[in-house]
Amino acid sequence: MTRAGIERLLSASxxxxxxxxxxxxxxxxxxxxxxxxxxxxxxxxxxSLLVERVSxxxxxxxxxxxxxxxxxLVMHTDALPFLPAVLKLAGRAGLDLDALLVEPARLEPAPSxxxxxxxxxxxxxxxxxxxxxxxxxxx
Numbered sequence: 459m460t461r462a463g464i465e466r467l468l469s470a471s472x473x474x475x476x477x478x479x480x481x482x483x484x485x486x487x488x489x490x491x492x493x494x495x496x497x498x499x500x501x502x503x504x505x506s507l508l509v510e511r512v513s514x515x516x517x518x519x520x521x522x523x524x525x526x527x528x529x530x531l532v533m534h535t536d537a538l539p540f541l542p543a544v545l546k547l548a549g550r551a552g553l554d555l556d557a558l559l560v561e562p563a564r565l566e567p568a569p570s571x572x573x574x575x576x577x578x579x580x581x582x583x584x585x586x587x588x589x590x591x592x593x594x595x596x597x
Contacts (some may be wrong), residue, residue, distance in 0.1 A: 459544065463558030464529075467544065468479055470551035471528040473514040480535045497535045500521050 474492060477484050484492035485505070492509040496518040506520040517524045517529060523534065532543040548555050 459558060460560070462545075463560075467547055467553060467558060468514060468528055470553060471547045473509055473516065473528045473531055474511075476528050476531055476547075477509065480531075482507065482535075496521060496523055510524065 471544055474484055477494060478499065482494045482497060484507075487493040487508070490511050492511060493505045494507045494509070496507040498518065498521050507516060507518050507523075509516045514527050515527070524530075528547060529540065529543050532538060532546055533540065536543065536546065538546065544558075545555065549557060563588040
């Protein structure tokens with residue numbers, strides 16, 4: 459699983475929707491926070507689960523549950539290890555698992571795509587200037 463794949467999965471899995479699907483009612487607590495009952499001790503303590511809207515991270519102020527993100531929420535509420543939780547979220551979001559496993563295209567051109575003139579120093583530069591810039595006598 460690549461980092462980009464995890465990011466795609468998390469952006470397709472809003473944590474507030476996942477919490478609602480698991481019976482966790484979240485209410486606004488200011489512009490950036492949601493609050494609800496922790497799934498670990500839902501009946502014993504009031505609203506102690508804090509969810510950050512922007513980052514999608516959560517934590518419980520009572521038991522210290524820190525599952526992190528949407529994947530962690532599914533792991534805790536559905537009692538799943540990491541990979542099955544990822545598979546469940548990917549299926550829910552309609553994402554192709556193979557696409558999550560592939561590195562995104564590089565932003566840099568391949569060496570064969572770099573023009574020849576970009577690989578040679580400009581004509582007329584002295585050897586000491588080239589050595590200073592390149593760290594050696596030729597680049």
